[in-house]
Amino acid sequence: MRNFIARHQAPFLLMVLLGLIAGATFLSANDSLSVTLTEMFIRVIVVVGLYVFIGNSGIISFGQIGFMCIGAYAAAWATADPSFKQIMLSGLPTFLQDNQYPFLVAIAGSLVLPAVAALCLGAAIMRLSGTAASIATFAFLIIVNSVYSNWDSVTAGVSSIIGIPTVVGPWTAYAFAALAILLAYLFQISRFGLMLRASRDDEVAARASAVKILRMRLAAFVLSAALVGVGGGLYAQFLGILTVDPFYLDLSFITIAMLVVGGMFSLTGAVTGVVAVTAVVEFLRFLERGVTIGGSTLALPQGSQEIGLGIVMALILIFRPTGLSRGREIAIVTAGVPKGASAPDTPALSAEPQRAAR
Amino acid sequence: MIQFLQNLIDAISLGSIYALVALGIGLLFGILRLINFAHGDFITIGCYALIVPSADVTARLLIGAWPWPVMIPMICLIVVIVALMTDVLVFRPLRRTSSPTLMIASFAVSYIIQNGVLMAYGSRPKAVDLWSGANTQVMIGILRVPMLQLITLVVTLVLMVAISLFLKKTSYGVQMRAAAEDFRMAQYLGVRGNVVIGIAFAISGILAGVVSLLYTTQSGSLSYTMGVPLALFAFVAVVVGGMGSLVGAVVGGFTIGFIVTMLQAYLPPDLRAFRDAFAFAFVILVLLIRPAGIVPARSSFERV
Numbered sequence: 247m248r249n250f251i252a253r254h255q256a257p258f259l260l261m262v263l264l265g266l267i268a269g270a271t272f273l274s275a276n277d278s279l280s281v282t283l284t285e286m287f288i289r290v291i292v293v294v295g296l297y298v299f300i301g302n303s304g305i306i307s308f309g310q311i312g313f314m315c316i317g318a319y320a321a322a323w324a325t326a327d328p329s330f331k332q333i334m335l336s337g338l339p340t341f342l343q344d345n346q347y348p349f350l351v352a353i354a355g356s357l358v359l360p361a362v363a364a365l366c367l368g369a370a371i372m373r374l375s376g377t378a379a380s381i382a383t384f385a386f387l388i389i390v391n392s393v394y395s396n397w398d399s400v401t402a403g404v405s406s407i408i409g410i411p412t413v414v415g416p417w418t419a420y421a422f423a424a425l426a427i428l429l430a431y432l433f434q435i436s437r438f439g440l441m442l443r444a445s446r447d448d449e450v451a452a453r454a455s456a457v458k459i460l461r462m463r464l465a466a467f468v469l470s471a472a473l474v475g476v477g478g479g480l481y482a483q484f485l486g487i488l489t490v491d492p493f494y495l496d497l498s499f500i501t502i503a504m505l506v507v508g509g510m511f512s513l514t515g516a517v518t519g520v521v522a523v524t525a526v527v528e529f530l531r532f533l534e535r536g537v538t539i540g541g542s543t544l545a546l547p548q549g550s551q552e553i554g555l556g557i558v559m560a561l562i563l564i565f566r567p568t569g570l571s572r573g574r575e576i577a578i579v580t581a582g583v584p585k586g587a588s589a590p591d592t593p594a595l596s597a598e599p600q601r602a603a604r
Numbered sequence: 605m606i607q608f609l610q611n612l613i614d615a616i617s618l619g620s621i622y623a624l625v626a627l628g629i630g631l632l633f634g635i636l637r638l639i640n641f642a643h644g645d646f647i648t649i650g651c652y653a654l655i656v657p658s659a660d661v662t663a664r665l666l667i668g669a670w671p672w673p674v675m676i677p678m679i680c681l682i683v684v685i686v687a688l689m690t691d692v693l694v695f696r697p698l699r700r701t702s703s704p705t706l707m708i709a710s711f712a713v714s715y716i717i718q719n720g721v722l723m724a725y726g727s728r729p730k731a732v733d734l735w736s737g738a739n740t741q742v743m744i745g746i747l748r749v750p751m752l753q754l755i756t757l758v759v760t761l762v763l764m765v766a767i768s769l770f771l772k773k774t775s776y777g778v779q780m781r782a783a784a785e786d787f788r789m790a791q792y793l794g795v796r797g798n799v800v801i802g803i804a805f806a807i808s809g810i811l812a813g814v815v816s817l818l819y820t821t822q823s824g825s826l827s828y829t830m831g832v833p834l835a836l837f838a839f840v841a842v843v844v845g846g847m848g849s850l851v852g853a854v855v856g857g858f859t860i861g862f863i864v865t866m867l868q869a870y871l872p873p874d875l876r877a878f879r880d881a882f883a884f885a886f887v888i889l890v891l892l893i894r895p896a897g898i899v900p901a902r903s904s905f906e907r908v
Contacts (some may be wrong), residue, residue, distance in 0.1 A: 306704040370892055376637065377703060378858035378891050381843045385884040388836065392884070396877035412869050495832070499715050506708055549723035564697040 256575035257431035260517045261424045264290065267521070268420045280416050286524045287419035287496040289482050290517055292425045293472050293504045295473030297516035298430050299466045300505060302439055303577045304446035305376050307467075309367075313389035315358035315493035316363055317475025318482040319394065319401060324352035325483060327409030335407070337399030349413050349483065354477025355480075357472045364471030365464070372463045387498065395490040404490065419480055426473050430513055438465050450584030503559045509569025514576040522570060523555065530554045609747055609868045617753035618635075620760035621815060623854045626845065627767070628811035630853030633842060634784035635804050637703040641710040642690060644835025645717035646683050646809060650816025651826050652721055653682040654732060681812035687809035688802060696798065709867035713764055721828040729827040734820050756818050763814065764854060767807065771850075784848065799827025837864070840887045846897025855899055 271283045292393045296310050317551065321332070323338060324347040346353075370384040394401045401407075433439045442462040445452035453459060482488050500523070508519020536545030562569065613621075615906055625643065653846045655666060656853070670678065690713050698709055712745020741748045773776035776799075780788040783800045791797050818827065819834065837860050867879045 302688060304704075306707060371888065373889055374895055377707075377847065378843060378895055380704065380707065381639075381839060382888050384893050385840065385887045387885045389881045392878060392881040396881075496715075499711055502708060502711065547723055551717050551720045552719035553723070556712045556719065559712040560694050560709060560716070563701075563712070564694070567698075567701055567705060 252577070254431075254435075255577060256514055257427050259576045259578065260427050260514060263521075264423055264427075264517070266419060268416055271416055275402060280565070281525070282503060284414065284419045284484055285415045286520060287423040288414075288484065289415065289501065289504065290423040290520045290526070290582065291419075291480065292474050292477035293501050293508075293516045293520050294423070294426045294430045294502055295470045295477060296505050297470075297510070298433060298473060299463075299470035299514060301511050301513070301516065302434060302446065302466050303463050304511075305463070306380045306502070307383040307470075308380060308502070309386035309390075310470060310478045310491050311498045311501065312387040313360035313364060313471040313474045314478035314481070314497070315367050315390050315394055315490065316360045317478030318488055319407075319478075320355040320359040320475070321352040321479035321482045322407045322410050324355050324489045325349070325410050326407055330407070330409045334402050334405075335400060337397070349411075351477055352483065353479050356482075360475030360478070361468050361472040364468045368464045368467040368471075370459050372467065387494070391490060391494050394493075397509045401490065406487050406489040408487050410482055410486045412483060414480050414484040419484070422476060422480060427478070427513065427517065429469070429473065430516075433466070434513060438462055442466055479491055500555070503555060507562050507569060509571035509573050511568070511573040512571045512575050515539065515569045515571035515573065516575075518570050523558075526558055527551055527555060606746060611865055613747065613749055613753060614869075615862040615865035616858070617750075617756050617861075618752055618865055620756050621834070621857075622837050622841050622861045623817060623857025624760055624763065624815050625834050625858075626820075626841035626853040627764070627850065628808035628815075629835070630840050630842045630845070630848070630850055631804050631808050631811075633793075634848045634850065635780065635787065636695070636706065636801060638695065638706040639703070639706065639839065640808070641648075641835065641839075642713040642717060643808065643812060643838070644831030644833075645714045645721075646687055646812035647816045647819065647831035647834060648721060649686050649717065650679050650683045650813040651820045651830060653679050653816075654734065654820065655730070676744070676814075676817065676891060679817060680810045680862035683813040683816070684809035687805045688813070691743040691802060691805045695801075699797075702711070713762060718832075725826075725828065727828060729825045731825050732820060733824065735847055737858060752818070759814060759818065761819045763811065767850075770807075776800070780804060803829050837883075840884065842896060844887055845874045846899040849897070849899050852897050852899035856897065859898065 268283060268287070271280050292310070292314060295313075296307070299305070299307055323335070323342050324507075326335075326346070328344055328346055331338060335343065367386055371379055374382055391573075395404050397403070402539040424573065440457075441452065442465075444455070445457055445459045445462060449459065478493070504519040504523045505516055506519070507523055508517065509515025530551035532547065533546045533549055534548060536543040538544075566572070612725065625647070628646075629640055629643050632640050632643075668741065692860050694709055694713055695706065698706055740751050740889070742751055743749075769777075771781055779790065779795045780800050780803065782793070783795055783797065788799065790800075816831075820829070823830070838857065841856035841860045843856070844859055845854070846852030860883070864883050867882050868876065871879060871882070894900075
């Protein structure tokens with residue numbers, strides 16, 4: 247039993263950590279804080295989704311935010327006010343135009359649609375090598391952006407979709423974040439996850455051991471897209487208003503920054519990265535608003551928040567390339583095995599694979 | 605037919621801009637395995653250098669108003685300094701890391717530069733009037749050709765010849781090609797890695813400076829994200845052309861210019877808005893058919 251707890255403690259610790267943060271807002275009953283927290287939990291879902299693919303396969307994907315966009319619009323199509331849809335989104339199929347579906351149906355839509363898109367895209371590009379695959383996902387992001395900002399009859403183009411019920415608060419977002427963490431963890435310790443990690447650390451050896459790399463990568467890509475899509479769906483129902491703009495390079499940068507800051511190769515890294523970056527950004531925002539010291543207000547100029555984030559990211563890359571988590575999972579209970587025996591308290595994790603330096 | 609020739613000229617002119625940008629990105633990729641997202645922001649820096657101290661709403665040219673023999677080197681110098689600074693501050697400490705890490709680092713650099721420009725100059729686009737005389741049209745036979753397109757083409761050709769002469773004839777050029785082929789081995793044979801990489805950054809900065817001048821003349825306005833679309837198309841050009849091959853970068857640049865112009869001209873009107881989607885879908889297609897690009901680099905196959 248002790249061994250079981252020691253081995254599988256990481257996802258539960260992360261959930262408790264996030265739960266404590268959610269509880270703290272509940273106590274403080276501060277509106278702006280609860281908005282920040284909801285957004286943070288949604289980002290946890292998105293970054294955990296990113297981690298499922300990037301962390302396990304070692305291939306950087308810039309396109310996952312495209313799936314977030316697809317998921318967000320799927321939820322908006324399902325839940326926006328029918329009278330708005332009939333006028334502005336006349337290209338939608340009638341069953342979407344005339345009805346307003348409940349929350350869970352919308353979430354199901356924002357899970358399935360990105361997953362299907364990922365299956366089609368992934369089946370094509372997963373056989374590319376790392377860098378080429380990264381560029382292909384990047385091209386995908388641009389395609390999604392271009393299509394969704396120009397397909398006026400279905401996405402309302404550059405104007406926004408309004409009248410989406412805002413049903414997502416911090417607790418809903420927390421529940422989904424916890425679920426995402428659990429799913430990502432189950433994938434990571436499954437056969438698929440282990441084989442994919444093996445291929446990340448040594449592709450040739452994994453191939454020689456009969457790991458079907460393409461299939462593993464595709465599975466991770468689809469799961470990742472589904473999670474990120476759900477994040478998008480929640481985001482739409484949190485804001486109540488939707489445009490294409492936020493789902494582009496800036497959000498891609500911020501989510502990847504979160505993953506890198508936390509540590510790309512562990513689930514703990516994905517979650518702590520979101521928390522840490524959110525904390526840094528909020529702190530810089532606070533300084534931008536100004537601090538009053540002895541009658542005079544000191545404020546950082548506008549934009550320091552973004553520059554600060556960029557600098558934090560560069561510093562992490564230089565001084566701690568494996569991120570805050572160093573590629574390990576969080577642990578407080580140690581396995582009850584005799585000293586000297588190897589304690590498998592973390593599932594087959596290595597630090598960042600040492601690729602040949604060019 | 606005449607319409608097609610006209611489109612072809614547009615394609616070549618757009619392609620030569622992309623080729624210049626792609627060359628700057630391809631050069632660094634060849635030696636450093638760095639896909640430099642910040643290259644577009646080097647171009648932005650070049651554009652804003654024209655109006656450097658003035659943060660007014662209507663941009664006043666300062667360096668931009670100098671006579672061109674002084675102004676062009678000055679703009680290039682500013683961009684080169686920025687490029688070298690990013691190398692020293694960010695990329696040099698990351699020499700031994702993997703290619704994805706470098707790519708993410710350049711993403712961070714790009715984010716910092718963009719927001720730095722935003723902080724200094726604000727988000728509102730600024731109109732600038734640089735060499736507006738170059739926007740006149742010249743008749744060649746029955747074709748109307750904008751003067752600027754001819755200038756762009758000539759500049760591209762001159763720079764390409766200059767770079768290939770530099771790479772073939774000078775000692776640093778030879779060292780650079782050796783480093784692109786096998787960086788470790790070149791270092792063992794006495795090539796100083798940091799010097800060669802510094803030169804590559806400097807050349808890529810010069811290319812970015814030149815592009816910024818051509819692009820500002822053409823568009824007549826400045827914005828803090830103006831370099832991004834250029835860089836996006838140029839990445840794709842580098843990948844399509846063949847990563848790590850300089851000829852490939854140029855070929856890729858012209859290919860992308862050709863595709864974009866032709867899509868713009870011949871797509872049915874209701875699909876024209878989706879031009880970029882088609883262009884990037886084509887890129888995925890090229891990657892699938894020829895993963896190593898149109899002109900594969902010799903060193904691009906993976907050894908076990």
